[in-house]
Amino acid sequence: MSASSGGARSPHAGPRVLALSGGVGGAKLSLGLQSVLGDESLTVVVNTGDDFWHLGLRVCPDLDTTLYTLAGVAEPSQGWGRAQETFSVLAELEHRGFDSWFRLGDRDLALHLERTRRWREGESLTSITAALACAYGVTSRIRPMSDTPISTRVSTDQGVLDFQDYFVRRRCAPRVERLDFVGAASAQLSPELVRELQESPPDLIVICPSNPWLSVDPILAVPGMRAQLRALSVPIVAVSPLVDGRAVKGPTDKLMRELGLTVNHAAIAAHYADFIDGLIVDREDSMISSAVRVAPTLMRDAADREALAREVLAFGAQLREDVSLRCKGGL
Amino acid sequence: MSASSGGARSPHAGPRVLALSGGVGGAKLSLGLQSVLGDESLTVVVNTGDDFWHLGLRVCPDLDTTLYTLAGVAEPSQGWGRAQETFSVLAELEHRGFDSWFRLGDRDLALHLERTRRWREGESLTSITAALACAYGVTSRIRPMSDTPISTRVSTDQGVLDFQDYFVRRRCAPRVERLDFVGAASAQLSPELVRELQESPPDLIVICPSNPWLSVDPILAVPGMRAQLRALSVPIVAVSPLVDGRAVKGPTDKLMRELGLTVNHAAIAAHYADFIDGLIVDREDSMISSAVRVAPTLMRDAADREALAREVLAFGAQLREDVSLRCKGGL
Numbered sequence: 001m002s003a004s005s006g007g008a009r010s011p012h013a014g015p016r017v018l019a020l021s022g023g024v025g026g027a028k029l030s031l032g033l034q035s036v037l038g039d040e041s042l043t044v045v046v047n048t049g050d051d052f053w054h055l056g057l058r059v060c061p062d063l064d065t066t067l068y069t070l071a072g073v074a075e076p077s078q079g080w081g082r083a084q085e086t087f088s089v090l091a092e093l094e095h096r097g098f099d100s101w102f103r104l105g106d107r108d109l110a111l112h113l114e115r116t117r118r119w120r121e122g123e124s125l126t127s128i129t130a131a132l133a134c135a136y137g138v139t140s141r142i143r144p145m146s147d148t149p150i151s152t153r154v155s156t157d158q159g160v161l162d163f164q165d166y167f168v169r170r171r172c173a174p175r176v177e178r179l180d181f182v183g184a185a186s187a188q189l190s191p192e193l194v195r196e197l198q199e200s201p202p203d204l205i206v207i208c209p210s211n212p213w214l215s216v217d218p219i220l221a222v223p224g225m226r227a228q229l230r231a232l233s234v235p236i237v238a239v240s241p242l243v244d245g246r247a248v249k250g251p252t253d254k255l256m257r258e259l260g261l262t263v264n265h266a267a268i269a270a271h272y273a274d275f276i277d278g279l280i281v282d283r284e285d286s287m288i289s290s291a292v293r294v295a296p297t298l299m300r301d302a303a304d305r306e307a308l309a310r311e312v313l314a315f316g317a318q319l320r321e322d323v324s325l326r327c328k329g330g331l
Numbered sequence: 332m333s334a335s336s337g338g339a340r341s342p343h344a345g346p347r348v349l350a351l352s353g354g355v356g357g358a359k360l361s362l363g364l365q366s367v368l369g370d371e372s373l374t375v376v377v378n379t380g381d382d383f384w385h386l387g388l389r390v391c392p393d394l395d396t397t398l399y400t401l402a403g404v405a406e407p408s409q410g411w412g413r414a415q416e417t418f419s420v421l422a423e424l425e426h427r428g429f430d431s432w433f434r435l436g437d438r439d440l441a442l443h444l445e446r447t448r449r450w451r452e453g454e455s456l457t458s459i460t461a462a463l464a465c466a467y468g469v470t471s472r473i474r475p476m477s478d479t480p481i482s483t484r485v486s487t488d489q490g491v492l493d494f495q496d497y498f499v500r501r502r503c504a505p506r507v508e509r510l511d512f513v514g515a516a517s518a519q520l521s522p523e524l525v526r527e528l529q530e531s532p533p534d535l536i537v538i539c540p541s542n543p544w545l546s547v548d549p550i551l552a553v554p555g556m557r558a559q560l561r562a563l564s565v566p567i568v569a570v571s572p573l574v575d576g577r578a579v580k581g582p583t584d585k586l587m588r589e590l591g592l593t594v595n596h597a598a599i600a601a602h603y604a605d606f607i608d609g610l611i612v613d614r615e616d617s618m619i620s621s622a623v624r625v626a627p628t629l630m631r632d633a634a635d636r637e638a639l640a641r642e643v644l645a646f647g648a649q650l651r652e653d654v655s656l657r658c659k660g661g662l
Contacts, residue, residue, distance in 0.1 A: 056447025088437035106419035114429040116387025
């Protein structure tokens, strides 16, 4: 625990960690961090650029993956959605020819219904998400990157697409030319996040092994997010989403090629260069700088997740002590 | 078939009927009429005063009861909701402590999701309902009484209540003092209904055995509805919802007492006196006027429904021929 974090804290409390996360990969590391840190020491700031309206419901895929994962009720085989899910509603939607391309399970629907009910009554997404986390027994704080709706728009060789159209319906097949985060310019940090950063600042900021362009960039596009996080003067550590030169899940490597980048950790490091203090890359890849720590980043089970969480925490502690790295730009 | 109805029509077509209906009782007679008349001869104008937002979804109980009944997929034991229904979503809502007082089944939810999706995209309720009827294979026309949202508000000894709060949550226990149809004064007839009345006028208008105060009055409260229907100069026949001095289902008799009325057919006739040409009452009750036809109105099965439908049609035909009754006020 960093002496600089200050404030009253229970004697056994470890470091506080703020994680920035997208969906499955980020949720896995968040779960590892939650397991290692124990209750109430983790805050996960989650991408909401993928959120959309579906069948009149507000669906927040990354928030839900994070919630289900941290609650221990995610479907283990895919890392998202609910375990022991049924699809009675979807079967009826299909049977009647209604919209069924986005596969909503029955248990999952219950959450969307409750979120949408609260949304319609004017409650903020931050407040809704906190209430849902409570209902699912999650003690880590799960926070949307903003209460302002922001929509990731994907410009491709098949036209300008809404994110879920690109990601789910077209399975990332279109060639990406550009990404825009519609609404980000006028978005605001949630007051609750700003207050938490002031009153209970983290000792470490972790960028999870999520897609830097599709999952983390939207978070960092919220005006004030980068500045507020940098102003905390705590180490910022990213975990590269690449293993063996490929994304563990999702279109990161395909997207990097389409954006004209080389698919390696150096490109990931370069992408985050002005923001992070250190990068963790998988054991099987080569080091690229002294600010890089090598550790297994493929998370197949709880042992993997927790081992990586410990690596992240240890790297953070090392960086905190390494004064020379406190002036940013260590990569 | 009335010679006065005019217009091109297929040689075998029987009379066109326009029915005004609430929920279960009205849907039963509508089904009887649909069976007797055959395809595309029936239009049901349905009460939407019970409609409400629940969990972010637009729920229209009477429209759905009508749709499910005419589609042959209603739950036979209760007359509303879906047959062979499952409740996976509701179980999860209950398990997590979310809103679960209104019992939405999974199949039923699929319809609410599709309706709400279309509603959010700005489609009118008339258009949505037509699309849903098509999806469920219903060839009769089901029309909401208006595309303008109208909410029945119940003033009771326990305060002013939203309709579903009174009807479902409190099971009609509060003593009713007054009914208001909020939004009715500025509501409009749907252009589709107005066009249908002009281009394909009915030969008979039937007021189903629904609750006159809770189900039919909201329909007649839409500005222009009474005038447009009377202007057609076709017989208007109501079926009394009372059997043996009680409502077959629902709070009609309790409500009548609370409103200071005697619970008999005369009170029903008086309520509709300035609008209808004839009233059908159950065989076991006494006649009250020459404009009253006695016929079994309790509908336990298809034979009952169709027998009553035939009585209604025969009464309509008789009234059409009875010139003396064409000047209104026959009761």
